[in-house]
Amino acid sequence: MTGEFIAFFILALLTIGGAVFMISFTRVVHMVVALAFTFLSIAGMYILLEAEFVGMVQILVYSGAISILMLFGIMLTRHDASEVEERRNPVKWLIRAAIAVFFIIVFFGIQSVQWSDKPADFTQKDNVKEIGVQMFTNYVIPFEMVSVLLLVALVGAIILAKKEAEGE
Amino acid sequence: MGAYLEQSLGLQNSLVFILSAVVLLAIVLGFVTYSIYFQRKVLGWMQLRIGPNRVGPFGLLQTVADVLKLLLKEDIIPKAADKPLFIIAPVIAFVPAFGVLAVMPFTDKLHFADVGVGLLYYIALSGITVLGVITGGWASNNKWALIGAMRSAAQMISYEIPLVMSVVGVILMTGSLNLIDIVEKQKEMGMWFFIPQFLGFIIFIIAQLAELSRTPFDLTEAESELISGYHVEYSGFRWAFFMLTEYVYIFAMASLTTVLFLGGWLPPFEFLSFIPGIIWFALKFVAIVFFIFWLQATFPRMRVDQLMQMGWKVLLPLSLVNILVTAVLKTVL
Numbered sequence A: 001m002t003g004e005f006i007a008f009f010i011l012a013l014l015t016i017g018g019a020v021f022m023i024s025f026t027r028v029v030h031m032v033v034a035l036a037f038t039f040l041s042i043a044g045m046y047i048l049l050e051a052e053f054v055g056m057v058q059i060l061v062y063s064g065a066i067s068i069l070m071l072f073g074i075m076l077t078r079h080d081a082s083e084v085e086e087r088r089n090p091v092k093w094l095i096r097a098a099i100a101v102f103f104i105i106v107f108f109g110i111q112s113v114q115w116s117d118k119p120a121d122f123t124q125k126d127n128v129k130e131i132g133v134q135m136f137t138n139y140v141i142p143f144e145m146v147s148v149l150l151l152v153a154l155v156g157a158i159i160l161a162k163k164e165a166e167g168e
Numbered sequence B: 001m002g003a004y005l006e007q008s009l010g011l012q013n014s015l016v017f018i019l020s021a022v023v024l025l026a027i028v029l030g031f032v033t034y035s036i037y038f039q040r041k042v043l044g045w046m047q048l049r050i051g052p053n054r055v056g057p058f059g060l061l062q063t064v065a066d067v068l069k070l071l072l073k074e075d076i077i078p079k080a081a082d083k084p085l086f087i088i089a090p091v092i093a094f095v096p097a098f099g100v101l102a103v104m105p106f107t108d109k110l111h112f113a114d115v116g117v118g119l120l121y122y123i124a125l126s127g128i129t130v131l132g133v134i135t136g137g138w139a140s141n142n143k144w145a146l147i148g149a150m151r152s153a154a155q156m157i158s159y160e161i162p163l164v165m166s167v168v169g170v171i172l173m174t175g176s177l178n179l180i181d182i183v184e185k186q187k188e189m190g191m192w193f194f195i196p197q198f199l200g201f202i203i204f205i206i207a208q209l210a211e212l213s214r215t216p217f218d219l220t221e222a223e224s225e226l227i228s229g230y231h232v233e234y235s236g237f238r239w240a241f242f243m244l245t246e247y248v249y250i251f252a253m254a255s256l257t258t259v260l261f262l263g264g265w266l267p268p269f270e271f272l273s274f275i276p277g278i279i280w281f282a283l284k285f286v287a288i289v290f291f292i293f294w295l296q297a298t299f300p301r302m303r304v305d306q307l308m309q310m311g312w313k314v315l316l317p318l319s320l321v322n323i324l325v326t327a328v329l330k331t332v333l
Helices: A003-024 A028-048 A052-076 A090-112 A127-136 A140-167 B002-006 B011-046 B062-072 B083-103 B118-126 B128-139 B143-174 B179-189 B198-211 B236-261 B277-298 B304-332
Strands: none
Touching: A003 A028, A028 A052, A028 B083, A028 B128, A052 A127, A052 B118, A052 B128, A052 B143, A127 A140, B011 B062, B011 B083, B011 B236, B011 B277, B062 B236, B083 B118, B083 B128, B083 B236, B118 B128, B118 B143, B118 B179, B118 B236, B128 B143, B128 B236, B143 B179, B143 B198, B143 B236, B143 B304, B179 B236, B198 B236, B198 B304, B236 B277
16 A cells, blocks of 8 residues: 555546546536546646646646636526436437447456556656657657647637627 | 655655645744734735734734634525535635645745646646636626626636746746756856846736736725625635635745745845845745735726736737747847
8 A cells, every 4th residue: 555556546536536427417517627626636647657747737728628618618508507307218228338348348458458567767857858858859840730730720710700790 | 855755655754744734734824814914004004094903912813813703703605506516616716725835945955845847836736726716606606706706717817828928938048847946047047037037027926916816906806896706605714715715825926936036045145145045035925925915005906808908918918028038038148
C-alpha cells in the first residue's frame, strides 16, 4: 500500500464515479459538475504519471471549457427541466448487449498486452522543456498546422457571427 | 521542506505534510482576519473615518467577532434551491484558492512543492473557482444570483486571458515555469522583473485586481447597486466561505506578484542580504496588499461594459505587444 496506490485508487473512483453520475443525472448543470470531477481526476492521473504539464493543461483547458459549457447549459435549458422517463425499448437491450461485448473485447485486449516490467522513469527530466524542444524541432510543422487550423476556425466563427448580425 | 519532498511517501513525512498544511491554513486564516481589520482601518484612515475600535484593544478583535457572528447565524437554504449544489458551491470555490498556495515559494527553503509547472498550476487551478461561482449562482434559483454569477464568470474569464498573457514575458525571459527558477533568474539578472517587464507588470496588476474582484472591478459584490451578485442567497458560514475565498486569493495573488515581478525573497540591495528572505518576502507582500486596499479607498467602481472593453480591447492587445517585444528583444540581445 504505497501513497501512489491510494491516490490512484481515489482518482480512479472519482473518474469513473463522475462519468457514471454524468450519465445518470437528469439536470444539465448536475451533469456538468459531475463532468468537472471526471476531468479534474483525469488531470490528477496525469500528475501521478509525472506528466505535470499535460495535467495542468488538462485543468486549464477543461475547467475553462466546463464553465462555458455550464453557462450554455444554463442559458439553453429550463431551470426545472428534467427528462421524461423513456418507455422500455427492445433496441435498448441490443445496445446493452453491444456495450457488454465491447467491454469484454477491450478488457481481454488490455489483459493480453505485454507491458514491460520496468516502469518508465521521467523524474530526472524537465518534461515541460522536453515538450517545448520536441514541439519546436521535430514537430514544428504539425504545430504550425494546428495554429493555422485554429486561426481558420476563429476567422470562420467571426464571419458566421457577423452575417447573422447583419441579417437582423 | 525540500528535503522531505525528496523522500518517498511514508507515514512519518505524510504526517509532516499534513501538519505543515494545517500550519499554512492557520497562517492564512490569521492573515485573512487581520487583512480585513487592516483594510477597514486603512479605508477609515484614507476616508477620514475611524474604522473599528471597539472590540478589543484598537478594535483588534473586530474581525474575530464578525466571524463568530457569521458562524452563529442561521444557515438558510432557500426552499426552491438546488440543495446539493448550493451546499457544494462554496467548497468548489474555496478549495482551489487554498490549493494554489502549495506551489508558492516563500523563500528558497520554505515552500511546499517544487513543481516544474508552478505558474501554470496556479493559473489552471484558480480557474476552477469560476465553476464554484457559477454553481452557486445557479443553485440559488434566483434570477439576480444567476445574473450575478454570469457577470462574475464573464469578468473572471475575460481577465484571465490578459493575466496569463502578461506573465508570458516573464516566462520567456526565464525559460521556465517553475516559480523558484523565476526568482533565481531575477537574482542572476541583478534586477527584478518589474523593470524589464514593466508593461507586463502593469497589465498583471490590473488583471489581477479584476481576478480578485477588488475595486475598481468589484462588480461581483456591489451590494447597493447590483445586490451583491452570485452570493445573494447565501448566509452564515456559507457566505463566509465565499468571502474567505476572496481573501485567500488576495494572499495568493500578492505572493504571486511578489514572486514574479518583485524578486520574491531577494533583498533589494546586496548589502541588505543579512536580513532573512522571509522578511523581504513579507515586506513586499504587505506592500501589495496595502496597494490593493489603497485603490479600494480611492477608486470609483467601473461599469460592466467599460470593464469588458478594458479587458478585451486594451489589456489583451497590450499584452500581445508585450510578448512580441519581449520575444524580439530576447532574440536580438
